[in-house]
Amino acid sequence: MPQNAFADAAGSFGDFMVPLMSHEYFHLWNVKRIRPAEMWPYDYHGEQYTPLLWWSEGVTDYYADLTNVRSGLWTSAQFLGNAASDMQQVESAAEPWSEEDGSVATWINEVFVNSSKLYYPKGSLTGMLLDVSIRDATDNKNSLDDVMRALYSRFYQKHKGFGTADLLGLLREFGMPDADGFYQRYINGREPLPYESVLPKAAIAVVRKTTAVPFLGVNAQPNEHGKLVVRDIVPGSAAEAAGLAAGDELVRVGEVETRPDSDWASKFRQQYRGQGGAPLTITAQRGGQTVTLTTQVRERSSTAFTLTPAAAATPKQTKLWRGITTGSTGG
Numbered sequence: 430m431p432q433n434a435f436a437d438a439a440g441s442f443g444d445f446m447v448p449l450m451s452h453e454y455f456h457l458w459n460v461k462r463i464r465p466a467e468m469w470p471y472d473y474h475g476e477q478y479t480p481l482l483w484w485s486e487g488v489t490d491y492y493a494d495l496t497n498v499r500s501g502l503w504t505s506a507q508f509l510g511n512a513a514s515d516m517q518q519v520e521s522a523a524e525p526w527s528e529e530d531g532s533v534a535t536w537i538n539e540v541f542v543n544s545s546k547l548y549y550p551k552g553s554l555t556g557m558l559l560d561v562s563i564r565d566a567t568d569n570k571n572s573l574d575d576v577m578r579a580l581y582s583r584f585y586q587k588h589k590g591f592g593t594a595d596l597l598g599l600l601r602e603f604g605m606p607d608a609d610g611f612y613q614r615y616i617n618g619r620e621p622l623p624y625e626s627v628l629p630k631a632a633i634a635v636v637r638k639t640t641a642v643p644f645l646g647v648n649a650q651p652n653e654h655g656k657l658v659v660r661d662i663v664p665g666s667a668a669e670a671a672g673l674a675a676g677d678e679l680v681r682v683g684e685v686e687t688r689p690d691s692d693w694a695s696k697f698r699q700q701y702r703g704q705g706g707a708p709l710t711i712t713a714q715r716g717g718q719t720v721t722l723t724t725q726v727r728e729r730s731s732t733a734f735t736l737t738p739a740a741a742a743t744p745k746q747t748k749l750w751r752g753i754t755t756g757s758t759g760g
């Protein structure tokens with residue numbers, strides 16, 4: 430890791446290292462000890478196909494965030510802002526996908542369109558929704574913490590791994606309403622996570638704003654000569670319609686110069702926002718020759734989320750929020 434990724438000039442850990450360290454620290458429990466059955470025992474000779482990485486990695490992310498807010502490393506606003514960022518990342522996926530599928534797909538390098546790595550943020554949000562739901566149904570007497578402790582005592586300490594059926598059984602035991610239905614809709618299934626119906630129960634207000642954003646559909650990376658070289662083209666995108674090809678060197682997109690040392694993609698989005706269908710030219714170098722390609726500005730929807738403490742929260746909502754951020758149960 431580069432030195433400036435660890436701390437700033439004053440020696441303070443920043444936005445990158447604090448969540449990374451808390452995530453890896455919680456792995457001492459979740460995965461190092463609490464493991465899917467497919468990983469008990471570990472077998473380093475081959476892939477470990479399991480549908481539970483949404484729990485092993487994603488819910489570990491949730492507990493990393495809880496660790497940060499409960500310890501005072503994060504403010505409540507930082508905790509909510511991080512969850513909102515996870516929501517935006519999940520909802521920006523090109524099409525609906527199952528976090529169970531993503532858990533298995535990571536072993537076969539499925540990294541396009543429905544990136545398997547999304548089981549981190551989606552799993553984290555799933556953990557948050559389960560936590561709120563359990564606390565709400567039990568009047569804050571139980572929480573997802575109880576599920577995690579039971580996995581530790583009933584599986585790790587008995588020298589065995591757990592399966593999805595075991596996890597669902599614990600969720601039911603500690604008060605998760607319709608645990609099986611939740612699993613089929615949101616974990617095994619592809620329905621959008623129910624942010625708006627669940628999070629307000631813990632005094633979290635959810636604001637969703639969807640806008641149309643210009644989308645070129647090209648992945649271009651600098652080469653050793655400082656030229657921006659096209660690596661991949663998204664099917665159905667403006668770049669594909671123009672005839673842009675892998676190996677082309679991007680020079681200009683419309684009026685925006687595509688220099689590797691500038692955030693040209695943001696400039697493109699700003700320049701052509703609201704101009705869906707307008708003519709667009711792409712200038713590139715191909716085989717030493719300059720080519721000018723024509724297409725149209727295409728847009729795709731982008732959803733932004735804002736999470737804030739709810740105004741005029743009820744005593745129960747306030748109790749649940751306090752329980753989540755402090756790790757407490759009861760009154």
